[in-house]
Amino acid sequence: MKVLICGGAGYIGSHLVRELSSQPGYEIIVLDNLSKGHLKAITKGINFEKADIRDKEALEHVFSKHKPDAVMHFCASIAVGESVTDPLGYYENNVVGTIYLLQAMQKHNVKYFIFSSTAAIFGNPEETPIADDAPTKPINPYGDTKLTVEKILAWTENAHGLKYVCLRYFNACGAHESGEIGEDHHPETHLIPLILQVALGRRNCIKIYGNDYETKDGTCVRDYIHVTDLATAHIKALEYIVRENNSQKFNLGSGEGYTVKEVIEAARKITGHPIPEVVEARRSGDPAVLIAGSTRAEQILGWKRKYNTIEDIVATAWKYHKANINGYGEN
Incomplete structure (x- = not known):
């Protein structure tokens, strides 16, 4: 085909x-x-x-x-x-x-x-x-x-x-297990690569937009x-x-999601870097919780996720970003 x-x-x-x-x-x-x-x-x-x-x-x-x-x-x-x-x-x-x-x-x-x-x-x-x-x-x-x-x-x-x-x-999110390909956006807006840029010394801290949501730690939950x-x-x-x-x-979702702080903590664990955080005002239009289910995809397509924890996901991203600090170097 x-x-x-x-x-x-x-x-x-x-x-x-x-x-x-x-x-x-x-x-x-x-x-x-x-x-x-x-x-x-x-x-x-x-x-x-x-x-x-x-x-x-x-x-x-x-x-x-x-x-x-x-x-x-x-x-x-x-x-x-x-x-x-x-x-x-x-x-x-x-x-x-x-x-x-x-x-x-x-x-x-x-x-x-x-x-x-x-x-x-x-x-x-x-x-x-x-x-x-x-x-x-x-x-x-x-x-x-x-x-x-x-x-x-x-x-x-x-x-x-x-x-x-x-x-x-x-x-x-994440990157190929080989570490050869991964996420490289310009400008970068996604949470995990932004966090890892702190660990790589490319930015001073990670910004958290709002810590007063009705979630387990006050930060937004995402899939x-x-x-x-x-x-x-x-x-x-x-x-x-x-x-x-x-x-x-x-x-296609995890059905549970993670808070922003949980993602940051996972990155600290994987990278061994303190990753300073700074809380700023909420962004307009950010819902407290956005997660999706995937029951039908699992039942009808036979789809199963290989990466089930945020630590596993961050670890693959870290492998790529650590080996490719400037991404693909084409921009």
Whole structure:
């Protein structure tokens, strides 16, 4: 099976490429515009096409040349705050770009689509863990672009027979167990790499935004899923739609989550560094608890997480960041 992985040079996409390339029966083509991705993150020997999903001519070239059987889509812009200040840019990339991708699939009769969605489509949930059928009420443009694509996929299936799986999750984290690929964003906004930058001497302290929430230690609770476990879920999803010819939507979560202080404490334990912390005011729009369940994904896809503790997750991230203090060194 030929699989086109859009955004395959990015954080989650590169880990998916690494996992999928280790399995027999797949030919992988990576498409990435390298605005956020890194050439060094792509597994050696993989076909690579530098292109943007918003470029119809480039998509036509890639689909005509490689004739993929399935598409996995990781090309979205993902920074919530940036989506608020640049909503048009987010709708252009996340929605218009996906429409162009789906149009290319329709033209070339490609029926299988795996979509990297987000639990941000649920907004401030009424109950946690968030169920797969919870009300969708995004509170920022980023979440709304993902929900819009999910709606487009349903209508596209109705019209053209597309089969798709949407995977919704919050915080992808960790790094490949080899330490060769990991998280390298510019600017970095994710908690674990920010904490590890303190341990590496790249910043003086880690900021905690609010310590007066109604949680066990007053700091926000979030879901943390190891990036390799997410990659495995995407492979399981592809196997599912090929086998069952059925579309689905799944939440991917831990069902419990960790507080910000628990993540910091885990990093102190793993790195042996004191990691000073500074408490600042709450950020607007930060819910106290955001965690998702994954019961349906476990039952239907047969998905199982390999990394079940925050210490295990942080340890893999530390292995990567310690060996690659400047990340991939391409930015």
